[in-house]
Amino acid sequence: MNRTLWIGIATALLAAGCGMPESGYSGKMASIDTAEAAAYESEPADALMSALAEADGADGGADRANGPTKRRIIYQTRLSLVVQDYKVFEAKLPQLVRDHDGFVSNAETNRRYRDEQSGTWVIRVPVDRYDGFLAGVMGLGFAESRKEDAQDVTEEYVDVESRIKNSQRLEQRMVDLLEERSGKLSDVLEIERELARVREEIERMQGRLRVLADRTTLATVTIQCREERKYTPPAAPTFTSRIGQSWSHSLASLRLTAENAVVLAVGAVPWLVVGGVVLLPTVWWWRRRRRRRRQG
Template identity: 35%
Template sequence: MRTRRSVRRPAPALAALLLAAALAVTGCSAQDDDGGSGSAADRGVAASRADDKAGSAEAAPEGAKSGAGAPAPPKVIASHIIRTASLTVQVKDVPKALEQARTGTENAGGYVGNETTTRDAEGRERTQVVLRVPVEKYDEVLAELEGTGKLLDRSAKAEDVTDQVVDVESRIKTQRASVARIRELMDRAGKLSDVVTLEGELSTRQADLEALLARQESLKDRTSLATITLSLSETPVQKETKDDDPGFVDALAGGWNAFVTMLRWLAVAFGAVLPFAAVAALIVLLWVRVVRPRLPRRPAPAPATTALGPLPTARPAPEAARPRTPDEQD
């Protein structure tokens, strides 16, 4: 009995010794973590970037985060669609139809954008105007514009940008949290080098945040207001006719038109050259009749002389011998 009791006594002492060793190891690891290398600013930036990556991971689709377990229930997300349309309408009075389109757009809560008006040689107007209307009133305004005259052409387009809107909103949320963390680190920074590093990181993240906000505003404007391009014209649209193969009369008419066109261009060229030719002829006439006679004439060249005297000049050759008449003989 004494031997059994002496064997069981060391068990509590051994358990206490193991507990003390575990506490010592835990304290050493905590001290190693607190005394790591690097400045406070570098550790803060690294932690902020790690949080950014975690936020991006949270912004990923639910299906990517879910593992082999049961899938999470789908979230109901409002759709964001960009709607655009183009209308070409023939009307009797373009200004009246344009005023009607403006009134309908303003009553629906929209506004008139760019406007272009032209007039052909016969005085008939053609106007193209861009209308921005709320998406809720899109179909109503479109139907009203079609009823202003005879519809000649219509095209509509719808683009779903829900994924882009959700992605931008998630990025903005993460970026704002990141900017707030950098500012907190700047408030607690004590070294000038840490402040400079944090300021550079803050300016970069603020620039990214502003770019995301601008993109969000653009998507909001395009999804909340539909764009309608309206063309109003007083001239009817001529249908294209299929041309037949040309015949002899068509070829003759085409050749005559080409000949007349060539003569016309020759006449134009002659008319363009005629003033220059007249001026040149006048200059030549003045030179011959007025200027040249008044110029001094060059003297005749003197005969060449030598030590023995002047050289004889060449005499004309005698006429050929011919028979004399009886009167010349006397």
């Protein structure tokens, strides 16, 4: 596409923008001054696409500045639960999940010593049902620990959303240019390559936006549950219990020291036997030789 044709297209876009103020594009093309028009003459394809991208970026800033922003927060909770009967917990939890419009993302159950069971459950529930679901789960057993994490991704969500809109507008401008089909084949191929790159970027950003939307719409609750039939919740230590614990720890340390001494003695016996087998003949020979020297 020759330089004159590119200048004509730029002029037509400028005139069209002035005639449609509601589209917001007239402000973009009006920002292209005489110096930028000269750039079109030297590098027509690159200059036009660069100007469109800059104009779309300016529009994106206006989009971000207008209107209230909905807060986007990722909620993640890890809950350690102790129950007296794992089968009862395993039967009640799915119903509790259904009552709060959630679903079980992952579940794993293990069998331990004395036939006691444990398991890990990953639950996804809507954010607006999150507090009620946690209260229901904690009613199924004793919560040993609870860790909640809230990550605010509002800024990233709005930024990705705005970038998608800007890239889609740029994509439409390129499609409009390709529909004319009146330029050089090299220029058309260059625009098609740029169009493919923009579309790939749009798909990537849309994928990221879907991930953010999913994680901010559904909270993630990881439940680590174990069965302990004779479980007693820990109580605050008293003076008497502290003395008892200190006495027990001292006895345990004394017993451990005695056991280690016995183990050390037993382990030294083979070395003593080997040493005796080697040293006794040597000592006997040395004493006999010394006696012979004295007699001689």
